[in-house]
Amino acid sequence: MATHSKALPDKRGRFGTYGGRYVPETIVSALDELTEAFAAIGRDRAFKAELAAHLKSFVGRPTPLYFAERLSQRVGGPEIWFKREDLNHTGAHKINNTVGQILLAQRMGKKRIIAETGAGQHGLATATVCARFGLDCVIYMGAEDIERQRPNVEKIRLLGAEVRPVRSGSQTLKDATSEAMRDWVTNVRSTFYIIGSAVGPHPYPLIVREFQRVIGRETLHETRRDWPALPAAIVACVGGGSNAIGIFYDFLKETEVELIGVEAGGHGVSSGAHAATLAKGKPGVLHGSLSYLVYDRDGQVMLPHSISAGLDYPGVGPEHSYLKDSGRVEYSHVTDREAYRSLELTCRFEGIIPALETAHAIAWVQKNRTRYQAADRIIVCLSGRGDKDMPIILTQRDGTKTS
Numbered sequence: 594m595a596t597h598s599k600a601l602p603d604k605r606g607r608f609g610t611y612g613g614r615y616v617p618e619t620i621v622s623a624l625d626e627l628t629e630a631f632a633a634i635g636r637d638r639a640f641k642a643e644l645a646a647h648l649k650s651f652v653g654r655p656t657p658l659y660f661a662e663r664l665s666q667r668v669g670g671p672e673i674w675f676k677r678e679d680l681n682h683t684g685a686h687k688i689n690n691t692v693g694q695i696l697l698a699q700r701m702g703k704k705r706i707i708a709e710t711g712a713g714q715h716g717l718a719t720a721t722v723c724a725r726f727g728l729d730c731v732i733y734m735g736a737e738d739i740e741r742q743r744p745n746v747e748k749i750r751l752l753g754a755e756v757r758p759v760r761s762g763s764q765t766l767k768d769a770t771s772e773a774m775r776d777w778v779t780n781v782r783s784t785f786y787i788i789g790s791a792v793g794p795h796p797y798p799l800i801v802r803e804f805q806r807v808i809g810r811e812t813l814h815e816t817r818r819d820w821p822a823l824p825a826a827i828v829a830c831v832g833g834g835s836n837a838i839g840i841f842y843d844f845l846k847e848t849e850v851e852l853i854g855v856e857a858g859g860h861g862v863s864s865g866a867h868a869a870t871l872a873k874g875k876p877g878v879l880h881g882s883l884s885y886l887v888y889d890r891d892g893q894v895m896l897p898h899s900i901s902a903g904l905d906y907p908g909v910g911p912e913h914s915y916l917k918d919s920g921r922v923e924y925s926h927v928t929d930r931e932a933y934r935s936l937e938l939t940c941r942f943e944g945i946i947p948a949l950e951t952a953h954a955i956a957w958v959q960k961n962r963t964r965y966q967a968a969d970r971i972i973v974c975l976s977g978r979g980d981k982d983m984p985i986i987l988t989q990r991d992g993t994k995t996s
């Protein structure tokens with residue numbers, strides 16, 4: 594099994610053959626400028642101290658590592674522990690990255706922020722930091738998603754950002770991302786584009802990974818300090834892959850720790866209604882980089898499906914494609930129904946309402962419990978809380994199907 598080289602991505606932004614930059618000529622210099630600015634803050638102690646202070650007082654870090662004791666007993670396998678990213682300000686891990694990127698934007702002298710959002714969580718995290726730091730903010734969102742995610746849209750507006758509906762294509766995340774890219778091409782001098790997951794052209798997958806690494810760094814520190822041994826496994830859900838790469842990265846070199854990424858199996862990976870990119874896809878180019886992608890029967894990029902809006906994306910970050918091929922991370926998938934059942938169980942046995950995205954990771958542990966001993970400890974990245982999912986949760990409880 595290949596271990597991960599510290600040097601990845603390489604100078605061209607490649608993780609093996611994946612990643613890179615497949616972009617219009619007009620933004621190449623902006624990506625170069627961003628690469629340089631990001632390298633500079635890596636050497637800048639004042640920046641690191643400022644980021645750490647905001648993560649502590651504004652975001653609420655460090656987040657606890659929590660033993661889900663009653664859930665573990667009920668599942669009847671290994672000890673299940675949660676890394677509580679749901680306790681962050683705005684309710685998920687996304688804010689780790691938006692705080693980092695807005696500080697970078699400030700350093701670069703940018704006055705205007707744009708972002709894409711699907712479920713609205715990244716839009717909310719971006720509007721939040723724009724309010725906090727006083728920058729203009731435009732959020733691109735598919736018209737269909739605006740209808741499905743009303744509460745987040747209202748929150749984004751309340752925070753002073755503009756929501757721009759995107760009516761092209763399927764009117765969802767993929768189209769919102771394309772539209773945000775178009776805006777960036779036009780306004781590249783004044784504008785900083787905050788990408789919400791470990792996707793996009795180089796250096797975005799690197800930047801997002803580095804800002805989300807705080808999850809794994811804290812986890813490794815805490816387990817080394819307080820546990821008799823490192824965890825048997827770490828499990829995280831994978832949409833674009835930012836919470837997963839964030840918690841995995843510092844454990845890549847700890848080869849006795851299994852790393853498991855869980856994708857959205859939707860109605861089942863043979864149904865054509867899923868978002869299991871790594872399980873069912875093949876390499877292709879989307880949103881500026883080369884990575885696994887799922888296609889429909891006509892060879893078009895598939896309109897994916899998941900019960901959780903945050904996993905409903907036909908691509909995946911290029912580093913995950915690399916880690917799949919290298920074998921260091923195992924990628925799997927669970928269905929909508931399995932995820933929903935785990936969500937209910939976590940509510941009843943822990944008093945925690947997890948996000949539907951997160952419930953995929955919990956469901957994987959449930960399904961694979963016999964792989965582990967009772968004394969083994971498994972850490973689930975509890976990427977976010979489920980309050981935002983109440984409308985969908987209610988349709989499940991009523992027994993009606995989600996489409």
Ligand SMILES: *Cc1c(COP(=O)(O)O)cnc(C)c1O
Binds near residue numbers: 832903948977
């Ligand atoms: C957005 C989101 C995800 C999926 O995004 P990744 O980039 O794959 O982490 C997972 N969980 C929650 C709670 C989210 O909001």
